[in-house]
Amino acid sequence: MATIMIKGHQHEYSDSDVITFAEGLIGLPRIRRAVVLSMNEFEPFCWLAPLDETETRFVVVDPKLIFDNYQPKFHSSASMDVQTYAIVTIASDWKQTTINLRAPILINPEDRTGSQQILTETQYHFAERLPQD
Amino acid sequence: MLVLSRRPGQKIVIGNEITIEVVSVSGEGVRLGISAPDTVSVHRFEVFEEIQAANKLAEINEAAIDATSLKDLSEHFKDRQK
Numbered sequence: 001m002a003t004i005m006i007k008g009h010q011h012e013y014s015d016s017d018v019i020t021f022a023e024g025l026i027g028l029p030r031i032r033r034a035v036v037l038s039m040n041e042f043e044p045f046c047w048l049a050p051l052d053e054t055e056t057r058f059v060v061v062d063p064k065l066i067f068d069n070y071q072p073k074f075h076s077s078a079s080m081d082v083q084t085y086a087i088v089t090i091a092s093d094w095k096q097t098t099i100n101l102r103a104p105i106l107i108n109p110e111d112r113t114g115s116q117q118i119l120t121e122t123q124y125h126f127a128e129r130l131p132q133d
Numbered sequence: 134m135l136v137l138s139r140r141p142g143q144k145i146v147i148g149n150e151i152t153i154e155v156v157s158v159s160g161e162g163v164r165l166g167i168s169a170p171d172t173v174s175v176h177r178f179e180v181f182e183e184i185q186a187a188n189k190l191a192e193i194n195e196a197a198i199d200a201t202s203l204k205d206l207s208e209h210f211k212d213r214q215k
Binding site for chain 1: 174176180181183184185186187188189190191192193194195196198199200202203204205206207209210211
């Protein structure tokens with residue numbers, strides 16, 4: 001078991017938790033290995049924590065938990081049971097927080113490979129506001 | 134950068150599977166037809182740049198995480214879930 005520090009808490013993870021991004025994230029090619037960790041107090045939001053840097057973190061969430069009808073079409077390489085996360089940009093006022101629905105992170109649960117795919121469907125935006133109601 | 138001259142109807146090939154055809158040229162505009170496998174994503178570069186910028190904006194430093202804001206957010210969406 002290795003550990004990673006997030007917000008003052010040590011989190012344990014095993015080798016099988018590690019996601020490999022062959023091409024990194026878009027514009028961030030250095031991010032090749034990461035883990036997704038959830039903390040009770042922040043659910044349904046999770047952390048995407050790159051393993052090769054100690055300081056960079058992303059907040060991610062399964063977009064279907066927030067947008068019930070989010071059903072994008074992925075490229076054919078993505079299997080049906082692929083795990084989907086959307087990257088969230090946190091603002092100091094949570095109402096200003098945005099979510100990137102246009103370029104979700106897809107994780108293949110079988111081999112733990114991940115990729116960030118830009119959807120061709122233009123109705124999904126890269127800085128969508130969260131529902132306020 | 135490789136620079137090639139092509140006329141309408143002519144193509145270039147990238148690797149073994151990607152072809153780009155100049156469909157038509159009118160004034161300042163060029164229409165391109167791209168054939169690529171499903172696994173290759175093709176986008177206007179502007180879209181790619183937007184996503185790049187969005188990713189960089191979303192990247193947060195461990196030390197700068199605003200836990201209060203994230204907790205507010207979490208509380209709001211926990212209620213919505215069931």
